[in-house]
Amino acid sequence: MTSSTENIDLHAVKTALRKEHNSILLRQIISNRSLVIGFVIIAFLILVALFGPLVIAHDPNAMNVLNRFAQPSATHWFGTDNLGRDVLSRVIYGARISMGIGVAVAIVASLAGLIVGVYSSYYTRLDHLLMRISDGIMAFPGLLLALALMAALGGRASNVVLAVSIVATPYIARVVRSEALALKEQTFVEATRALGASDTRIIWRHIAPNTLSSLIVQATFIFAEAIIVEAALSFLGAGIPPPAPSWGNILSDGKTYIYKAWWMTFFPGMTITITIIGLNLFGDGLRDLLDPHSSKTKN
Amino acid sequence: MIGQSFLGLMGGTAIVETIFAIPGIGQLIVNGVMRRDYAVVQGAVLYVTFAFVFINLAIDMLYGIVNPQVRLDSKK
Numbered sequence: 001m002t003s004s005t006e007n008i009d010l011h012a013v014k015t016a017l018r019k020e021h022n023s024i025l026l027r028q029i030i031s032n033r034s035l036v037i038g039f040v041i042i043a044f045l046i047l048v049a050l051f052g053p054l055v056i057a058h059d060p061n062a063m064n065v066l067n068r069f070a071q072p073s074a075t076h077w078f079g080t081d082n083l084g085r086d087v088l089s090r091v092i093y094g095a096r097i098s099m100g101i102g103v104a105v106a107i108v109a110s111l112a113g114l115i116v117g118v119y120s121s122y123y124t125r126l127d128h129l130l131m132r133i134s135d136g137i138m139a140f141p142g143l144l145l146a147l148a149l150m151a152a153l154g155g156r157a158s159n160v161v162l163a164v165s166i167v168a169t170p171y172i173a174r175v176v177r178s179e180a181l182a183l184k185e186q187t188f189v190e191a192t193r194a195l196g197a198s199d200t201r202i203i204w205r206h207i208a209p210n211t212l213s214s215l216i217v218q219a220t221f222i223f224a225e226a227i228i229v230e231a232a233l234s235f236l237g238a239g240i241p242p243p244a245p246s247w248g249n250i251l252s253d254g255k256t257y258i259y260k261a262w263w264m265t266f267f268p269g270m271t272i273t274i275t276i277i278g279l280n281l282f283g284d285g286l287r288d289l290l291d292p293h294s295s296k297t298k299n
Numbered sequence: 300m301i302g303q304s305f306l307g308l309m310g311g312t313a314i315v316e317t318i319f320a321i322p323g324i325g326q327l328i329v330n331g332v333m334r335r336d337y338a339v340v341q342g343a344v345l346y347v348t349f350a351f352v353f354i355n356l357a358i359d360m361l362y363g364i365v366n367p368q369v370r371l372d373s374k375k
Binding site for chain 2: 139140142143144145150151152232235236237
């Protein structure tokens with residue numbers, strides 16, 4: 001008996017197990033409808049943002065006053081605006097700006113939130129200080145705080161990223177902190193400490209990587225929120241300065257002519273809506289996949 | 300729920316008031332931003348935040364009245 005167990009090829013068993021694990025994961029991903037739909041929408045929009053400008057026929061800032069308020073047609077799919085600019089080109093170029101800002105905010109806020117979250121979970125005194133500051137930021141309505149920050153910083157894309165990141169960081173820090181507080185009490189952290197690992201090593205090698213799943217889920221929602229806040233800021237005239245075609249700017253231009261040219265607001269508005277729906281579906285799907293205690297298992 | 304929605308709704312007022320030209324606090328802030336009138340922006344945002352904090356405080360206190368099970372007992 002003993003000799004037969006020793007003869008088992010461990011490498012083959014490991015490979016088979018890994019294959020089995022991968023196929024289960026793939027099946028879970030495919031059966032998760034919201035994740036797949038969300039991913040398809042987001043992937044399509046990212047591809048459009050990256051490669052769309054290479055394909056489109058019209059310059060987003062080229063004016064053609066003779067062709068003002070042209071209805072959607074074969075040459076101008078989304079129609080033209082009050083200066084004769086092609087709305088489709090502007091929406092595609094706007095995707096670069098708006099989604100770029102969304103990605104930048106998600107990255108900056110995630111990094112800042114991760115640092116604040118893990119350190120405040122580990123050091124109690126720092127926790128009191130950092131959590132009171134984040135409580136203070138969270139007490140401000142997000143859009144109004146972003147507006148006030150934009151007033152102080154001035155209208156530039158980098159400032160929009162900074163303002164929205166400041167608003168979003170506490171939400172990420174909260175999630176990371178609650179996850180890290182539970183991890184801190186786990187036996188493996190205790191064992192690592194007993195082996196003589198430094199605080200920095202425990203935080204960055206053992207606690208931080210285990211908070212990543214919740215962090216990524218939260219980051220997708222922050223991505224969606226950032227697009228909405230950027231659109232709102234630009235709509236109010238405090239975001240990206242015009243003529244740059246961000247989705248908020250296009251909406252803002254169209255607002256004046258909404259009764260005359262519905263396509264100026266309808267298409268950018270629909271694009272924002274579809275993007276946010278896609279991101280939220282993707283985030284929900286990701287949460288179902290990464291967190292076994294999420295809503296799907298309860299249903 | 301009311302306390303949480305209040306925060307989102309106050310942000311929404313800025314947009315709604317600008318579109319429909321309603322002279323409210325949202326438009327005050329937006330106009331303040333446009334004219335780089337920092338004192339007005341600071342004051343109005345702080346006012347909204349205080350309103351939010353006090354509404355949340357009132358709701359937290361109402362919890363105890365509506366549902367005695369969640370009343371905080373200092374003697375324990």
